[in-house]
Amino acid sequence: MQYDVIIVGAGPAGANAALEFARSNLEVLLIEKESLPRKKPCGGAMPASAEKLLSIDISKVVKNRTKVLRQYHNYEKEIVKILHDDTNAPILINRSEFDMFLLEQARVVGSGNLEIIDKCRVVSVGESPQMVHVVLENGKTVEAKYLIAADGALGKIAPSIGLMQKRKFAPSLDAEITTSAQYYDKHCDTMVMNYFCVPHGYGWIFPKDKNLFSCGVLTWGKALNLNKELDDFIARSFPGESIENIEVSGYPIPIYQGTEQISTQRILLAGDAAALVDPVSGEGIRFALHSGKISAIVIMEALKGDTDLLSDSISQKYQKMIDEEIGKELKTKLSFASLTFHSSPDMFYKIFLKR
Numbered sequence: 001m002q003y004d005v006i007i008v009g010a011g012p013a014g015a016n017a018a019l020e021f022a023r024s025n026l027e028v029l030l031i032e033k034e035s036l037p038r039k040k041p042c043g044g045a046m047p048a049s050a051e052k053l054l055s056i057d058i059s060k061v062v063k064n065r066t067k068v069l070r071q072y073h074n075y076e077k078e079i080v081k082i083l084h085d086d087t088n089a090p091i092l093i094n095r096s097e098f099d100m101f102l103l104e105q106a107r108v109v110g111s112g113n114l115e116i117i118d119k120c121r122v123v124s125v126g127e128s129p130q131m132v133h134v135v136l137e138n139g140k141t142v143e144a145k146y147l148i149a150a151d152g153a154l155g156k157i158a159p160s161i162g163l164m165q166k167r168k169f170a171p172s173l174d175a176e177i178t179t180s181a182q183y184y185d186k187h188c189d190t191m192v193m194n195y196f197c198v199p200h201g202y203g204w205i206f207p208k209d210k211n212l213f214s215c216g217v218l219t220w221g222k223a224l225n226l227n228k229e230l231d232d233f234i235a236r237s238f239p240g241e242s243i244e245n246i247e248v249s250g251y252p253i254p255i256y257q258g259t260e261q262i263s264t265q266r267i268l269l270a271g272d273a274a275a276l277v278d279p280v281s282g283e284g285i286r287f288a289l290h291s292g293k294i295s296a297i298v299i300m301e302a303l304k305g306d307t308d309l310l311s312d313s314i315s316q317k318y319q320k321m322i323d324e325e326i327g328k329e330l331k332t333k334l335s336f337a338s339l340t341f342h343s344s345p346d347m348f349y350k351i352f353l354k355r
């Protein structure tokens with residue numbers, strides 16, 4: 001079967017690309033290896049500005065908006081920021097529900113041109129001058145004019161086509177903590193960032209759903225004993241009697257390096273697959289949504305026959321748009337993160353927290 005576009009991965013990058021294509025007449029196939037909706041270890045926090053990257057209303061799946069941010073430097077030097085403007089309050093979502101909602105909306109607003117296959121892994125991808133050829137784990141081959149590789153941090157497509165050869169990852173653990181309703185109600189308005197409570201990293205606490213907190217740790221250095229760091233962080237942050245259940249899961253966060261090529265003539269990497277993650281906070285949902293959207297826009301322009309975008313210039317156009325709309329912000333943060341997280345925590349406090 002031949003499609004205009006194949007999207008691999010049903011995370012925010014792949015789902016938002018599908019949403020962008022929804023109102024076009026293009027034949028789009030999205031392939032996901034897990035059974036949908038699928039779970040993804042994630043704090044589920046994104047800035048309010050992420051909403052503007054979506055063409056739909058997401059208020060139905062927004063679980064919380066927090067107005068208070070408590071920041072610490074290794075449990076000390078508390079700095080509290082209170083937002084007085086609701087419209088800028090960070091958004092908390094449940095990832096399996098949010099990602100699935102985007103896909104469902106792509107179907108609802110679309111003209112029936114989106115096909116979704118889940119529980120099916122892409123095992124290999126090949127590119128010829130006219131087509132991309134995709135082999136699925138059920139032995140079938142599908143083809144398309146373009147492919148968006150939104151297959152996440154550990155995605156196999158990029159390395160298999162010679163991209164992202166020097167990928168690096170930050171280890172991270174997320175504990176979903178169910179608490180008593182009384183404890184949740186008292187703390188549901190507050191996000192906590194505890195910088196350097198783990199070496200070269202931080203811990204977070206996000207009230208992300210009714211009686212549920214995401215409490216996690218991330219290090220930009222080596223994870224010597226991240227499970228213990230997480231246990232300590234939980235023990236020092238939650239009164240024991242408030243906790244009803246804890247579920248821990250881990251996943252790597254790609255480290256943005258700033259100079260990598262993220263596309264070929266017919267294959268565009270989006271989201272974590274392109275390591276588009278904030279090098280200070282590890283935030284990736286917003287950049288996954290944004291790059292998914294840009295990849296779809298570039299492909300739609302190319303398929304419209306825009307002469308500026310024929311053949312090899314598609315890759316250049318994508319790379320340029322990503323650099324301008326995402327890369328500039330990430331590069332500035334990368335310089336700051338490289339300096340402070342590894343060698344100068346005090347500078348982090350003075351420049352980042354006290355600003």
Ligand SMILES: Cc1cc2nc3c(=O)[nH]c(=O)nc-3n(C[C@H](O)[C@H](O)[C@H](O)COP(=O)(O)OP(=O)(O)OC[C@H]3O[C@@H](n4cnc5c(N)ncnc54)[C@H](O)[C@@H]3O)c2cc1C
Nearest residue numbers: 009011012013033042043044045122151152271272284285
């Ligand atoms: C512990 C933790 C906490 C985090 N907290 C936050 C947070 O609070 N806020 C934030 O902004 N970011 C957070 N992030 C980062 C965020 O989760 C990612 O940046 C985001 O999920 C990237 O989206 P994506 O669509 O690129 O990839 P993913 O969401 O990883 O989706 C990729 C999809 O591709 C599928 N796939 C992979 N290979 C194949 C294949 N061969 N065939 C078919 N399908 C395939 C996968 O099953 C998956 O569903 C966190 C990350 C971690 C690990």
